[in-house]
Amino acid sequence: MGATTSPAQKVSAADMNLAAIGGINRAMDASAAAWNRGDIRSFMDCYDNSPETTFVGKKVEHGWQQVLDNYLKNYDTPARMGHLDFSETQTRLLDEDTAVMTGRFKLTRSAAGGGVATGIFSLVWRKTPQGWKIVLDHTGGD
Numbered sequence: 001m002g003a004t005t006s007p008a009q010k011v012s013a014a015d016m017n018l019a020a021i022g023g024i025n026r027a028m029d030a031s032a033a034a035w036n037r038g039d040i041r042s043f044m045d046c047y048d049n050s051p052e053t054t055f056v057g058k059k060v061e062h063g064w065q066q067v068l069d070n071y072l073k074n075y076d077t078p079a080r081m082g083h084l085d086f087s088e089t090q091t092r093l094l095d096e097d098t099a100v101m102t103g104r105f106k107l108t109r110s111a112a113g114g115g116v117a118t119g120i121f122s123l124v125w126r127k128t129p130q131g132w133k134i135v136l137d138h139t140g141g142d
Helices: 007-036 040-046 064-074
Strands: 054-056 060-062 083-095 098-108 117-128 131-141
Touching (some): 007 083, 007 098, 007 131, 054 064
Antiparallel strands (some): 083 098, 117 131
16 A cells, blocks of 8 residues: 555645745845845855856856856946846745746846846756755846
8 A cells, every 4th residue: 555645744745845935035035135235245145156056148157156256247336236126936846955946037227337137037946054055047138
């Protein structure tokens, strides 16, 4: 006879799912808040500090340090950083340690700062001892 799951176990699984998604959403909120303070290093706290971390944009970049260096180079003034908002986010757990998130971003900037930029993103998150961290970021402009 196969194992069965009690209603209490199902609730626990649902609670774990909600807790994981809540942790990811809190990391995204903290990331946007750091960006909007002009703090790129704190913005990067949601990325796994690993040489395996990957960013896919106009090209593929590997490594947390490379991603940080690119942000520091490309967003070197408050005007170029602007104000970041995320919208239409959806998060799905693939297993207890892995999740994917899709959504949209809007970077509101003056014309001198580069103008408004919008686009889409997909993120792969991994649960680490330091919390949920992005291991793959695929971001593209509209």
